[in-house]
Amino acid sequence: MDAVGLITEYNPFHNGHQYHLRIAQQLTNAQVVVAVMSGNFTQRGEPAILDKWTRAKLALENGVDLVVELPVFDAVQPGQRFATGALRLLNDLKVKQVVFGAEHPEWNFKKLGSFEKKFRHDDFTDYRETFATQFNEALVEKTGISLTDPNDILAYSYFKACQEHDWAINLIPIKRQGKGYHDQTLGLYLASASGIRTAIKTGRSIKNVVPKVTAQALAKLTIIPSWQVLYPILRNHLIQSPVGELQNIYQMTEGLEYRLKEAAQRELDFQSFLHAAKTKRYTFARLLRLCLYTTLEITTEQMTNNQPYHHVLAFNDRGREYLHQVKKQLQYPLITKVDAEMKDHLLALDYRAGKLYQNFTAVEQDVKHAPLIDLSSKKH
């Protein structure tokens, strides 16, 4: 059996994801669809709108055969580490082809890598702007290409990761359909995940742009996960912890600990806090991720040299058969049930993130939680 890999957040699973999945199957003729999916917190550092088990279930119900969690130490990271972490798992799972959307699939992403390598060391000197902005300015000047659309940037990261690690994965960018990532309007059948989340928060109907099962899962939400709900926790730690301790938080650099502490002392709601903390130097995503690291009290040490693993969230018969086919060749541990020992060691960060996510749902997110199994699916 051959597998096609998808790198996903499914936040939440919508019609565009369904389209992506079908195209991936058609383009590759793969018998199995393997999705690596962010857990309870997304790459941008925000709580996912549905917990990872619900999102894995929706993925299964919509045609994914095997869902593996991208651990929080790789999921909540800048694009490059996110991309590398996801491809590392897919490569270990013997997935040979990965299909992903891009705004400009026709670009030669491979070629841009060598340019950045040179740039990184020489030119990141203007501290008033983000690295991404400065890199892109140089790129436009040199190549005429503007790497600004989020899925183009991610596509570029996938190519770079495979180059750096010599992974023999066939990377297949496809044209992203429908609305852009940042587009907040809902199309007739397609909308961005971000647009869908905004619609949910403002009470607009999303039933045309998501599968029925997604709409049903969203209708059951009693509380919409957001930073606003977690802000009292973040705020308190920023206020109570001495700056000397806050400096140990992963990515708490360049005096951000003073800036965040002051903003926390002053601001009573999360949006005001975020805008008080923002400068040109940091993107909102960078700050949101830092908010999560701070709330989870993750130190630099805890975030480096993590042991990768495959935490299986869901599979059907095809997924199970595929796992059986590859499991003896896996380099990383395959985890189907988290025990008390894992929660304190191998999976400690995911476990801690899951406990934070319990502010939205009483459901235990890791310990003794068996993978979701759909036995109704028949073999090809």
Add this chain to the structure above:
Amino acid sequence: MDAVGLITEYNPFHNGHQYHLRIAQQLTNAQVVVAVMSGNFTQRGEPAILDKWTRAKLALENGVDLVVELPVFDAVQPGQRFATGALRLLNDLKVKQVVFGAEHPEWNFKKLGSFEKKFRHDDFTDYRETFATQFNEALVEKTGISLTDPNDILAYSYFKACQEHDWAINLIPIKRQGKGYHDQTLGLYLASASGIRTAIKTGRSIKNVVPKVTAQALAKLTIIPSWQVLYPILRNHLIQSPVGELQNIYQMTEGLEYRLKEAAQRELDFQSFLHAAKTKRYTFARLLRLCLYTTLEITTEQMTNNQPYHHVLAFNDRGREYLHQVKKQLQYPLITKVDAEMKDHLLALDYRAGKLYQNFTAVEQDVKHAPLIDLSSKKH
């Protein structure tokens, strides 16, 4: 002008407090009533039902002339440190008489001190019970006196503090009126503060047992301060912080860090957490205080050798005149307005406690908050 001192929590100010105040004036013929009052958290480690400014205002409206805050490092402590901290401030304020309720004002509290001194070193060996329980068992055996009622215990602490520090304060225990401390029923005109808080939480009317101004202040509450509201903050820190760090928390002794971490991982509401953490060895008050130290991330170092000060919350003309009379003789700083420098140093712990209290009220609790002044009161 002579002052009578009261050591108070006013949580909230009720008819029994009014009675206590009038008796104190009658017994002492003092011209001024000075109250040392807990701030936003009480001696038992719980958030006060009204913030300290509202409670100071109610005290002023009910006959107190000067309200000084007992700093959190002395307020949220076992009875002995609470008593010592309060009397230290009153002694520095040249208050010569202190009147307080006791269940058995006729006892010779002074005499019991020497007995405890002996007991403390020799007999605290049974680790299955609290020190208080063991001390009292020995006391009953030796003297026939059972020091079990909360106000008797506190009365005893006042005498002990004055003995140990050679403070020339006339301590006047009076018979506690009405309901006992733990009594949850409401009398016709009198009820315990604890009974009143329970009544508020369960929606019963308290208007017969509190002054009208207290009822009005309570009616304005949009959220009733409780540990249940703060539990997500406490829970998250217990989960995210390594046990090695939790050990630095003040009073986190004898492996309590493991016990609390496990209870936090398991329990989603505060009452379940508290009962999971409880053993015979620790009283609920001890655990509640530890919950506060943990949420405020207070280390042992931060809780020892604190510089005392007088943070003035409210006064009227008589209170102002009295302050004027004594201020040149004060050993400790007199603070009427907290500035940015104080919030990070002298008043850091009160400031941090106030920020935590902002989960109940948006009102800034310290910085730039001037004392409440009632100019309507005329001199005697």
